[in-house]
Amino acid sequence: MKRALITGIRGQDGAYLASFLLEKGYEVIGADRRNGADSNWRLKELGIDKDVKTIYMDLLELTNIIRVLEKTKPDEIYNLAAQSYVAVSFEQPIFTSEVNAIGVARLLEAVRLVNPRLKFYQASSSEMFGQTKTVYQDENTPFYPKSPYGISKLFGHWTTVNYREAYDMFACCGICFNHESPLRGLEFVTRKITYSLAEIKYGLRERLILGNLEAKRDWGYAPEYVEAMWLMLQAGRADDYVVATGETHSVKEFLEIAAEIADFKIKWAKRKNMLIGIDEKKGKAIIKVADELRRPAEVSELRGNAQKIKKILGWQPQVKFEELVGKMMQADLRRLKNAARKRKTY
Ligand code: NDP
Ligand code: GDP
Numbered sequence: 001m002k003r004a005l006i007t008g009i010r011g012q013d014g015a016y017l018a019s020f021l022l023e024k025g026y027e028v029i030g031a032d033r034r035n036g037a038d039s040n041w042r043l044k045e046l047g048i049d050k051d052v053k054t055i056y057m058d059l060l061e062l063t064n065i066i067r068v069l070e071k072t073k074p075d076e077i078y079n080l081a082a083q084s085y086v087a088v089s090f091e092q093p094i095f096t097s098e099v100n101a102i103g104v105a106r107l108l109e110a111v112r113l114v115n116p117r118l119k120f121y122q123a124s125s126s127e128m129f130g131q132t133k134t135v136y137q138d139e140n141t142p143f144y145p146k147s148p149y150g151i152s153k154l155f156g157h158w159t160t161v162n163y164r165e166a167y168d169m170f171a172c173c174g175i176c177f178n179h180e181s182p183l184r185g186l187e188f189v190t191r192k193i194t195y196s197l198a199e200i201k202y203g204l205r206e207r208l209i210l211g212n213l214e215a216k217r218d219w220g221y222a223p224e225y226v227e228a229m230w231l232m233l234q235a236g237r238a239d240d241y242v243v244a245t246g247e248t249h250s251v252k253e254f255l256e257i258a259a260e261i262a263d264f265k266i267k268w269a270k271r272k273n274m275l276i277g278i279d280e281k282k283g284k285a286i287i288k289v290a291d292e293l294r295r296p297a298e299v300s301e302l303r304g305n306a307q308k309i310k311k312i313l314g315w316q317p318q319v320k321f322e323e324l325v326g327k328m329m330q331a332d333l334r335r336l337k338n339a340a341r342k343r344k345t346y
Contacts, residue, residue, distance in 0.1 A: 005072055007031040007107070008080030009054060012183045013123070015042035017078055017226040018052050024230070029072050031057035031081065042183045059103030062110065069114040076233050078121045079107055079156075085187050086127060086149045090296050093148035101155035108163045108171070116169050119233045122160040124173040125153045126218070126244070126302050136305035138242050139175070146297045157240075164238050172232040174225075177244035177304040180324060181222035182331030190219065190328060193255050197262045198332035200286050202340035207286050211293030213252040213275070216301040220245045221319035221327070231313040244304020245317045254325055255287070261329040 004021050008014045009030025018028045030043075032054045043049040057068045059081050082100045083089065089096040104122060111120055127150035129137045145151045157173050164171040184191040189210070199205035220243070228243045255277075259266045265280040266287065277287025309315045319327075 001025060001027050002075045003027045003029065003073065004076045004078060005029045005031060005068070005074035006078045006080060007057065007059065008082065008123075009052065010039040010042065011080060011084070012042065012181060012185065012222055013080045013179075013226055013229075014078075015046055015048075015183055016181070016223045017080065017229060018043065019046045019048050020223070020226050020230060022048055022051050028052050029074065030054045031068065033058040033081070045183065059099050059106060062106045065106055065110040066114060069110050073115070074118060076119045076121070077107070077111065078123075078229060078233075079104060080123045082123065082153075083149070085185070086147045087187070087295060089147050089149035089152070096148050097152045097155070100149065100152035101159075104156035104159050108159060108169075111169065112163065112167055116167055118170075119238075120160070120163075120169060120171040121229050121233055122156055122171065122173045123229075124157040124160075124175045124240070125150065126175060126177040126242075126304060127299060128154045128157060128175065129302060130299050132302070136246070136303050137244075138305040139240055139308055146299050147295070150299075161240065170233070170238045172235075172238045173240040174229050174232060175240060175242045175304075176225055176228075177218040177220060177242070177302060179220040179222040179225040179243075180328060182328050183222070184328070189251055190254055190325075191332075193251075193258050194325075194328040194332040195336070197258055197264065197329065198336035201262050201264075201333065202336050204336065204340060207288055209288045209290050209293065210251065210255070211290065211295070212298060213255065213289060214250055214300070215298060216248045216250045216303075218244045218246065218248050218303045219254070219321060219324060220317050221324050224317050224319060228309060228313070228315045231309075231315055235313060239312075241309040241313070241315075242304045242306050243309060243315070244306045245321070246304060246306060247321055248301060248303040249321050253321075257322060257325045258329045261326055262333060 083096040128143045130144045130146035180190045196208040266277045275289040
């Protein structure tokens with residue numbers, strides 16, 4: 001039986017990866033930084049909270065990481081832990097770098113010390129491409145990050161590449177484009193939209209306030225992306241791969257499809273120079289676009305070319321954009337319907 005250690009076990013990808021590896025017969029150990037919140041809901045929702053063993057480990061604490069590696073002796077490590085929210089990285093650039101950049105160096109140093117033969121996956125990000133000039137981004141596209149988050153991820157990325165080259169470690173980076181699901185954090189725009197629309201529908205909220213509706217992302221379905229992570233560590237040779245759908249859509253498109261599924265009919269209007277989305281069925285303004293939610297620097301469009309992983313590892317996404325929006329919107333309608341009955345939020 002193989003043993004995997006997953007950092008970021010309580011996040012979206014940690015939960016799906018744990019479920020995927022348990023299905024494959026792995027023993028799964030989740031590294032939990034113990035933040036005090038009841039953040040076990042994703043593992044509970046997937047019905048695996050009793051099957052994943054957890055251990056306290058924080059990427060800020062080197063000796064803690066070393067002890068955890070000595071104690072758990074994993075065959076594979078998936079480093080999914082991060083301060084993963086771009087907007088917060090502008091407010092907390094130093095903390096973001098401590099976790100996402102130096103945290104990767106701490107972890108790799110610990111691996112080098114304890115067992116340099118174990119396999120290591122690093123969660124790199126399409127945000128590293130940032131202000132890209134190419135229509136599609138692949139493994140050879142130059143990086144130009146536009147946020148402290150993107151910069152910190154680039155450090156983690158190059159550190160992983162360097163440990164592979166310098167110490168012959170089996171270390172891979174998945175350069176993942178945005179991937180979403182009903183388990184996505186509420187701060188990210190997709191889930192913020194589906195959750196808030198469901199709240200509005202059931203009378204638990206008045207309106208949804210958003211920032212830049214024109215930004216475009218290559219949005220995929222998270223459970224498919226965790227399979228790509230696993231495939232990388234099963235390959236004959238360690239390498240880096242772009243993981244993406246190859247399609248790009250705007251925040252506005254996501255919003256309009258989600259609104260239609262939730263049975264709203266949005267008409268756009270301008271009031272006092274502010275863009276407003278009115279539900280034509282009820283004649284109520286339910287969406288506002290606020291300049292305060294715009295970022296100091298923005299990545300306007302991303303679209304990945306995942307030919308390499310398709311060709312070498314046979315990975316290909318199946319879930320299309322509209323289906324993804326549908327899965328997320330339906331899940332939040334189901335959750336909020338129950339909450340509305342009890343008159344409390346989910
Ligand atoms: P989440 O934000 O849902 O999960 C991140 C996890 O990291 C959380 O469980 C969090 O713990 C944990 N964490 C944060 N700081 C520390 C720390 N100091 N020590 C240990 N653990 C810590 O992210 P996702 O699951 O969506 O993403 C997984 C990884 O993939 C992240 O690294 C992200 O940056 C990267 N990525 C994600 C993409 C996406 O679209 N989802 C795209 C590209 C890359 P807690 O629960 O206690 O807060
Ligand atoms: P990111 O691509 O990792 O930054 O993922 P997000 O889901 O946080 O943001 C995707 C895009 O949506 C970015 O270009 C944001 O500027 C844009 N966006 C517009 N309104 C919002 C909002 O209210 N919240 C978030 N998180 N993003 C928003």
